Structure formats: structure tokens, C-alpha cells
Amino acid sequence: MIVIDGLTKRYGGHTAVDHVSFTARPGRVTGFLGPNGAGKSTTLRILAGLTPATSGTATVLGRPYHRLPNPGREIGVLLDASAQHAGRTGREILRVAAITMGLPRTRVDEMLDLVGLTQDEASRRVRDYSLGMRQRLGLAHALLGDPDVLVLDEPANGLDPAGIRWMRDLLSGYARDGGTVLLSSHLLHEIEVVADDIVVIGQGRIVAGGTKEELLAGTGTLVRCADTARLAESLAGAGHHVEHVDPADAGAGLRTDADPTTAGLVALAAGLALTELRTADGAGLEEMFLQLTAQTQRDAHARETAGAAA
Ligand SMILES: Nc1ncnc2c1ncn2[C@@H]1O[C@H](COP(=O)(O)OP(=O)(O)OP(=O)(O)O)[C@@H](O)[C@H]1O
Numbered sequence: 001m002i003v004i005d006g007l008t009k010r011y012g013g014h015t016a017v018d019h020v021s022f023t024a025r026p027g028r029v030t031g032f033l034g035p036n037g038a039g040k041s042t043t044l045r046i047l048a049g050l051t052p053a054t055s056g057t058a059t060v061l062g063r064p065y066h067r068l069p070n071p072g073r074e075i076g077v078l079l080d081a082s083a084q085h086a087g088r089t090g091r092e093i094l095r096v097a098a099i100t101m102g103l104p105r106t107r108v109d110e111m112l113d114l115v116g117l118t119q120d121e122a123s124r125r126v127r128d129y130s131l132g133m134r135q136r137l138g139l140a141h142a143l144l145g146d147p148d149v150l151v152l153d154e155p156a157n158g159l160d161p162a163g164i165r166w167m168r169d170l171l172s173g174y175a176r177d178g179g180t181v182l183l184s185s186h187l188l189h190e191i192e193v194v195a196d197d198i199v200v201i202g203q204g205r206i207v208a209g210g211t212k213e214e215l216l217a218g219t220g221t222l223v224r225c226a227d228t229a230r231l232a233e234s235l236a237g238a239g240h241h242v243e244h245v246d247p248a249d250a251g252a253g254l255r256t257d258a259d260p261t262t263a264g265l266v267a268l269a270a271g272l273a274l275t276e277l278r279t280a281d282g283a284g285l286e287e288m289f290l291q292l293t294a295q296t297q298r299d300a301h302a303r304e305t306a307g308a309a310a
Pocket residue numbers: 011014015016034035036037038039040041042043186
């Protein structure tokens with residue numbers, strides 16, 4: 001179990017992580033989703049004891065990282081696949097880690113097998129590894145101590161499609177066996193297919209969180225017709241929340257919190273012929289992600305403007 005509570009990180013005047021709170025539970029894959037610079041890596045680095053927090057806490061199995069007795073046996077971390085010692089071979093890196101953690105040498109070969117690195121590849125120096133091979137080695141390193149918790153920053157980076165599928169299956173299996181998995185990504189599809197729970201971060205703040213089903217169900221109804229302005233007026237007049245799918249393109253339609261039947265009846269009463277009417281969940285997480293992060297940016301812009309005017 002991972003608990004992030006009121007976590008804040010400031011770099012000078014810049015707040016990279018702003019009162020972030022969420023939980024990653026055992027038996028589930030939690031996807032940590034956000035655009036570039038949102039604060040994902042900073043949060044994970046604090047969790048892994050690599051960066052101190054300005055305030056708030058990040059705990060693994062009830063303790064901050066530096067108070068875990070044998071961290072590698074409790075939390076497996078893959079933050080930067082290129083951070084391994086480039087002059088060592090993959091096997092040497094795993095051997096040193098196994099000795100540090102008090103593990104038998106046989107565990108090294110088991111992990112190499114598990115991540116699909118051949119004996120020949122394991123004997124090469126890491127500086128000659130491709131990014132995908134580094135990710136596999138990093139995962140072997142994270143799994144070496146058989147921890148209950150796995151924390152991975154953009155693990156799909158550099159993997160080919162078969163590698164991505166393999167990684168996804170491995171993480172799902174790990175969670176099915178009771179493990180806690182927290183992985184970050186800006187690859188929306190990757191999170192959508194692998195995660196059970198999703199936390200969305202934008203500009204350092206959590207903008208949405210819940211089970212995947214909850215988040216997708218929360219996207220409402222998508223409705224389109226030739227006269228978007230009148231449709232928006234009619235839905236708002238009937239007391240429903242309405243927003244444009246794409247403010248720059250009226251033809252993209254509206255998203256409303258009315259259910260499809262109600263939205264259809266409102267349009268009928270207004271004499272409007274609909275060209276599209278469906279639950280917005282078919283649009284997937286991408287739409288929600290873009291909508292949420294765009295909203296954060298607008299909010300930030302609005303705050304700045306308000307600040308400047310004050
Ligand atoms: N050491 C640092 N010094 C100053 N600012 C930093 C430092 N590390 C991160 N930041 C800033 O904090 C913010 C969050 O960065 P972070 O790397 O956590 O984002 P991210 O969500 O992981 O992005 P990406 O998907 O691009 O990896 C960014 O604005 C970044 O410039």
C-alpha cells in the first residue's frame with residue numbers, strides 16, 4: 001500500500017507538486033497519468049527517497065522510504081532506466097544488488113529469464129544496451145527482492161509493441177498476486193489498458209482520481225446537431241451542465257451531464273435534429289484527460305490573470 005498525503009514540493013518559487021494526496025492499493029495497478037511537467041516524476045522520486053518533500057508525506061507499507069528496514073525487499077523502483085552504472089554488465093548490476101539485499105545468486109538468473117534478457121545480453125555492458133533492454137534490466141532490478149510494492153516511471157518507454165504487451169501482462173499478474181503497482185505515464189492508452197485505478201495530475205495538482213470505471217462513467221453524454229449554440233442553450237435552460245467538446249470547433253458537439261434519453265428529449269422539445277447522441281465513455285480516457293488537463297491550464301491562467309488584476 002502506498003499513501004501520498006498532502007505532498008508538496010517547491011523548487012524556488014515554483015511548486016512542482018501541490019498538496020497531492022492519493023492511495024495505491026494492494027491487488028491493483030494504479031496509473032499515475034499527467035502531461036509533461038505535471039509532477040509525476042517528482043512525486044515518485046519523493047516516494048522512493050530520492051528527493052525530500054517540502055511538506056506532506058509519502059509512505060510505503062506505512063513508512064517513509066528511509067525508514068524501511070530493507071527497502072529493496074519491500075519496494076521495487078524503476079525511475080530512470082538509464083541511471084544504472086554504464087560500465088557494468090547487466091548481470092553484474094543484478095549480482096551486486098542481490099548481495100546487498102542478501103539474496104541467493106540464483107535469483108539473478110530467475111530475473112533475467114523473467115524479463116527476457118538472454119545470457120549473452122546479460123554479459124554486455126549497460127552502455128551498449130538499447131533503451132528497451134535498459135527498461136527490462138531496470139524491471140529485473142526492481143523485482144529482484146520480491147517486493148510487495150512496485151513503482152515505475154514511464155516503464156513503457158523504449159519498448160516495442162510486443163515488449164509493451166509483455167510489460168502490461170507482467171504488471172497485471174503481479175497485482176493479481178496481491179502486489180501494489182504504481183506506474184506513471186503520459187501514454188493515455190497504456191494507462192487505460194493496464195490500470196485498475198487512475199490518478200490524474202495536471203500542473204502539480206490532482207485533477208481526478210478513482211477506479212477506471214468511475215472515471216469513464218463520469219464523462220457524461222456526447223450530443224451533436226447542426227445548431228450547437230441553440231442545443232447548448234436548450235440543455236442549459238433545462239438545468240443541465242454543458243460544455244463544448246472543442247471550443248474552437250462548434251461542429252465537435254457538446255458534452256452534458258444529462259443522460260442520453262434526457263438530452264434527446266430536450267433536443268426534440270427544441271425542434272433540433274440530432275446528428276449524434278451517445279454516452280461519452282466510448283470516447284475513452286484520452287478525451288477526459290485532455291479535458292481535465294486543459295481545464296487545469298485554464299484555471300492556472302485565470303488565477304494568474306486575477307492575480308495580475310488585483
Ligand atoms: N530539480 C529540479 N529543479 C527545478 N525544477 C524541477 C526539478 N525537477 C523537476 N522540476 C520541475 O517540476 C515540474 C514537474 O516535473 P516532473 O519531472 O515531476 O514532471 P513529470 O510529470 O514527471 O513530467 P514528464 O512526463 O515530462 O516526465 C516541472 O515544471 C519541472 O521543470
